Amino acid sequence: MSAEAYPPAIPPAATPKAAPPNPMEARQRHAAQLATHLKEAARDRRVEFALGTLAAGALALIAAMLVTVLVNAWPSFSTNGLAWFGPGSGANGDPVVQFRAMQTGTALPGHPLLYFRAWPLIWGTLLSTFGAVAIALVVSTFAAIFLAEFAPAPVRRVLEPVVRLLAGVPSVIYGLVGLLLIAPWVDGLISTPRKESVQYVVQLNGSCLLTATLVLTVMIVPTMITLTYGALAAVPPAWREGSVALGVNRWRTIQRVSLRAARPAIVSAMVFSTARAVGEAIMLAMVGGGRPFAPNLLDGLTVFYEPIQPLAASIAKEFGGNPNTPIGHTASAIGAVLLFSVALLSLAAWAVRQPLKRYGIGI
């Protein structure tokens, strides 16, 4: 491009004859520009303040949630004390009996109306969550390695939408599939002697710990795959290439270099899915067996076929809709426990992710 072409020459005749410079006018123009500038700057500050307030609103929301739920949960906690978390004893130790008592408004003999022992629910939550997260950890690590390293492009193009689809299926549909497809299958696995061996304690049908854990695994696996895959893909290629150049085979390279670099991300994904699994209510209320039973580890393999009703599912099943009733206070107490577990878990996830930032691998 030649120098004459740009800027285009302005024909001098076209411009009107400039007026003689007026110092007053120049000063006024300057003042007007300054005013516009100040006005815009003030507007920018107002926008910043408004958006900052909006962002701080997220903090206020968390605080309001903690306070509101805790305040309504207080009657239940103060009535039961630390025994709230423990197992009940005798005929009144069953949460079913306690829930019915609160719903009908007739206190159990020898106990206050708010009497509640949550151990069977907590135990059910722990079992299903740990089972699902343990299986999901293995499955998602292999799947993420497959996506990041081994899968040929056509397979990856299929598998990525599949993972997204599995993440997007509503929990109620997982519940329906679990209830009408997996549960009958699991029911077929239980032998009649096994059913008879515990028939005076609990009825075994396919809706049980095993079914709930399996479906829960499928629900949390996609998130874990996505997070792990992201971290594996973010490992600097030079690290892996260096390892391969030294003659290490591809799998060992992944195991010793990629996985090790992505370890914080994997732990963080695990923590995040634990929060998801703890908070899942609807699917577990559907396939858990519908009875707050604490599976007994002394039953041997039968433990997998015993029903569970985790904490979140109990709110969905038992809470009637009026928060200012005994059942409302108990539901709030369960909600408060869930809220605190999630808060602790997200704190853990944050702490675990810090080493990643050193390498510039964010997730």
Next chain:
Amino acid sequence: MATAEPTLTPPRAAIARPRRESTASWPLVDRLAYWLCWAVGIGLCVIAVGIVLFMFIKGISALRPSLFVESPATGALQERHSGGFKDPLIGTFILTAIGIAIALPLGVGIAVWMVEYARPRWLMRTVESAIEMIAGVPSIVLALFGLLLFARPLFSFLSGSANNGAVTGQSFLIAGIMMGVLAIPLVVGATREALLQLPARLREASYALGKTRATTVRRVLLPSIRPGIASGAVLGMGRIIGDTAILVILLPYLKLEGAGGAPLLSALRGTGTTLTYYIYYYAPTGDGNSPKKAFAAGFVLLMIVLALNALVTRLTLRSSGERAAARNIVQRVWAWEMWPWSR
């Protein structure tokens, strides 16, 4: 590969294939792990296909056109008299609209603040953690919080009243607000990612022209991250449509019912439900116990979710086209070499 018989086709020397590395030299454990990767990948596809097929077969056999136009009849004892899911379908659309109308402006605003302003720094970090925590809060607890917060006389304008005059705290508006809270982390995440991926030259050019940050955001940044915002909105809609726990507590009514007053406001302050709660109600564990209805509604719900999924895929593909092109070549070559069928 040496063949004993001469073939008629000439040797195809022109095609340059990468030299394949065979897994034969690997230790047995490594080979097992490699095949396990394939097994897991195929297993995931089988599970997804299984779920979709199961819902398709059961859903199509249960689906009748009349289900779309009939309201649910709760008192019916026989299944064929219990009506369709017209009301829940309408409720799904109302609730999604309210939820996304709340989540979109708030989420985009928070994301813009986190990326473009972010002062003071500690507040930004705290807000980041707060958004993460909101994403982790179980929706059943969110529903409980909504009920505790809004079932008081102060908020009587948001919901109807029970017979005894107490505020119920159950309405489309309240459930919609909670659905908005549910969707905010997704909108924030997508908007933030899109903003962080924008090249610095866009901002620099705008600032060089003397524009303020507010103007830059509105005139330059937001228009160029429209696909990112859209995919965040669609993800949020998917989350809202799929959630059941909030409905169980805040809107467990099969039929649409207004709360009185102006027509639109009456519907919004009134009660109803969505497809997810309809499925929950008619599942064998629910009060309705009529699996056919549940499957029919589940099929429709899955269709909506699949459509939203396809939309997200299209949006993200378009927005990250550049990234996909710049993907690590070595990795792609490796992947090709490791394809067991090409052995």
